[in-house]
Amino acid sequence: MLTPASRGPPEAFIMSLVAAHTSIPLPRVRRSIPWDHTHLIFMEYIEGEDLEVAWPNLSLWGKFRVMWTIRSYVRQLRRVPLPHPTIPGPFDGSGVAFHCNGRPFTENGAGPFATYGDMVAWFQRKLLIADAYRKSNGVPPAPTNMSFDDSEPLVLVHGDICMRNIRLGKDGTVWLIDWGFSGAFPPWFEYSGIMAYDDGRGTPKLWLKSVTFMAGCYKRQHIFLQRIEVALVLWAMDL
Numbered sequence: 001m002l003t004p005a006s007r008g009p010p011e012a013f014i015m016s017l018v019a020a021h022t023s024i025p026l027p028r029v030r031r032s033i034p035w036d037h038t039h040l041i042f043m044e045y046i047e048g049e050d051l052e053v054a055w056p057n058l059s060l061w062g063k064f065r066v067m068w069t070i071r072s073y074v075r076q077l078r079r080v081p082l083p084h085p086t087i088p089g090p091f092d093g094s095g096v097a098f099h100c101n102g103r104p105f106t107e108n109g110a111g112p113f114a115t116y117g118d119m120v121a122w123f124q125r126k127l128l129i130a131d132a133y134r135k136s137n138g139v140p141p142a143p144t145n146m147s148f149d150d151s152e153p154l155v156l157v158h159g160d161i162c163m164r165n166i167r168l169g170k171d172g173t174v175w176l177i178d179w180g181f182s183g184a185f186p187p188w189f190e191y192s193g194i195m196a197y198d199d200g201r202g203t204p205k206l207w208l209k210s211v212t213f214m215a216g217c218y219k220r221q222h223i224f225l226q227r228i229e230v231a232l233v234l235w236a237m238d239l
Helices: 010-021 051-057 060-078 116-136 188-195 205-209 211-215 219-227 229-234
Strands: 029-035 038-043 048-050 155-157 166-169 174-176 183-185
Touching (some): 116 219, 188 211, 188 219, 205 211
Antiparallel strands (some): 048 166
């Protein structure tokens, strides 16, 4: 049982929490060492092949098996009990809010946010900035009936489920690695994290078409993030 005494970097804590509450195969954290205002995390190396390398050689059934497995992992993550379910972002069990990183935020990250409402307000400010930019530059306005969707409670989200973060073990085990963007976020962040790779850089169409199957249908919420992208890129400071 993990308690607030289990202090350390959020990534290591979250990985331990996942290992304790799910059947998801992930690397074991061997040691965490403070270094230069951060932590170095040492974990086991998983032998195998990244999914982006293995994908072309998989049969249709083999590809479906991987997607079905990821679907089950996402559902398991959403059932993991959060130590502080009203505080968004990475966590270490202490109740302290941490800086948020990942694709939904600026390149410099954002926060920390003391409450879910604080994070929602940050995204709404980015929406205002993006819309003001469009108006001042003569860019056609985005749909006006959108706002940040906070209708569902925070859940545990991996945040970067992509083909290079899925490793196929030599025995066929589907491993989920690189938990650096994980934390307590709305469930639709998982969908958006996968769809972020729909960038024309070679992500297989079958994989992208299966995102709804793996993470649920959150197209409208993902469009919201696309709408505020200009504010995330051009105004990277945490405004």
